[in-house]
Amino acid sequence: MRMREDADGLRVxxxxxxxxxxxxxxxEKYRESLFNFIFRMMFNYHAAEDIFQETWLRVIEKIDRYxxxxxxxxxxxxxxxxxxxxxxxxxxxxxxxxxFLASKTAEVPNESGLEKxxxxxxLTRTSPKIREVIILRYFQQYDLAEISIxxxxxxxxxxxxxxxxxxxxxxxxxxxxxxxx
Amino acid sequence: MRHEKVMRKLPLFYLNExxxxxxxxxxxxxxxxxxxxEELLSLEGLFKKMEEHEVPAFNSFAFERVKRLVxxxxxxxxxxxxxxxxxxxxxxxxxxxxxxxxxxxxxxFNIFSPVVSWEIFESFPRFVAIWWGVFxxxxxxxxxxxxxxxxxFLREVRNGT
Numbered sequence: 001m002r003m004r005e006d007a008d009g010l011r012v013x014x015x016x017x018x019x020x021x022x023x024x025x026x027x028e029k030y031r032e033s034l035f036n037f038i039f040r041m042m043f044n045y046h047a048a049e050d051i052f053q054e055t056w057l058r059v060i061e062k063i064d065r066y067x068x069x070x071x072x073x074x075x076x077x078x079x080x081x082x083x084x085x086x087x088x089x090x091x092x093x094x095x096x097x098x099x100f101l102a103s104k105t106a107e108v109p110n111e112s113g114l115e116k117x118x119x120x121x122x123l124t125r126t127s128p129k130i131r132e133v134i135i136l137r138y139f140q141q142y143d144l145a146e147i148s149i150x151x152x153x154x155x156x157x158x159x160x161x162x163x164x165x166x167x168x169x170x171x172x173x174x175x176x177x178x179x180x181x
Numbered sequence: 182m183r184h185e186k187v188m189r190k191l192p193l194f195y196l197n198e199x200x201x202x203x204x205x206x207x208x209x210x211x212x213x214x215x216x217x218x219e220e221l222l223s224l225e226g227l228f229k230k231m232e233e234h235e236v237p238a239f240n241s242f243a244f245e246r247v248k249r250l251v252x253x254x255x256x257x258x259x260x261x262x263x264x265x266x267x268x269x270x271x272x273x274x275x276x277x278x279x280x281x282x283x284x285x286x287x288x289x290f291n292i293f294s295p296v297v298s299w300e301i302f303e304s305f306p307r308f309v310a311i312w313w314g315v316f317x318x319x320x321x322x323x324x325x326x327x328x329x330x331x332x333x334f335l336r337e338v339r340n341g342t
Contacts, residue, residue: 015255018255018258018259020251020252020255023251023252023255024251027244027248027251031239031244035236035239036236040236045237049239049240049243052239052243052247053243053246053247053250056247056250056251057250057251057254060251060254060255060258061254061258122227122231137196137198138196138228138231139231144198159193159198162192162193162196163189163190166192166195166196166224167189167192169227170192170220170223170224170227173223174223
């Protein structure tokens with residue numbers, strides 16, 4: 001962890017000095033994890049692509065504001081998370097389901113596709129603030145203290161959101177299985 | 182630990198986010214309670230299913246585009262930073278020359294005069310007063326013009342034109 005912080009910190013310093021290769025290295029390093037996080041927040045490939053791009057442009061724009069006391073990836077995910085929430089707020093009138101359906105152009109889901117949709121539906125039915133905690137904890141493997149720094153919320157709040165979120169997901173999952181039988 | 186409490190805490194137990202005491206208590210309860218055990222298994226099943234849900238890979242073309250945009254943004258950032266420094270210097274120099282223009286005669290004449298007074302200006306020869314006035318105004322005017330030009334330039338750089 002410490003090594004990663006230091007390496008990223010050095011890269012940030014190089015970016016500040018105008019070294020594009022440092023930015024490229026960071027982009028390559030966080031390409032997959034950042035895109036996974038954004039995609040799971042948005043459930044729309046094109047929206048995720050736009051937010052991914054916007055996140056990196058925002059990073060370059062605000063690079064002087066980065067606080068080296070915290071790991072770079074915390075700051076990066078925080079920016080991405082804020083952009084996701086902004087985007088979700090913007091599209092609040094259109095439901096998340098509509099956004100999701102818009103991305104599925106003429107794709108007829110097969111049996112496993114239906115299963116996938118059910119899983120997506122589970123996450124889309126939870127609120128973004130709960131969803132982000134589940135994604136960061138379970139898919140990105142951050143611990144609660146780290147999530148608390150990324151999201152700027154107390155650990156207790158994160159813990160309760162996580163518990164509530166998984167409880168809700170479990171309930172939706174059970175409902176879906178009961179409907180099938 | 183009560184059954185309801187265990188049920189409530191199962192998600193955090195599964196994610197290993199409880200303290201050791203709570204973990205021991207829940208483990209003891211799980212040995213006795215088949216409902217909770219089943220609930221834990223179903224939770225495990227849900228998470229396994231979620232893991233199987235794949236996220237599409239980020240398109241390489243799109244990634245290259247992001248890189249290009251970032252490179253452009255960094256270039257613009259560099260130019261902006263350099264121009265900002267220049268602009269600050271120009272503002273400083275024009276302010277300095279204005280202050281010198283106004284204050285220098287007062288200082289000079291006050292050194293030679295026993296009484297510190299602004300009235301010293303009244304005894305200025307007319308051409309000296311005009312010369313100082315023109316110098317001050319010109320320095321301010323030049324500063325303002327350069328400032329305006331630089332601002333337009335920076336705006337253009339920011340817009341990428």
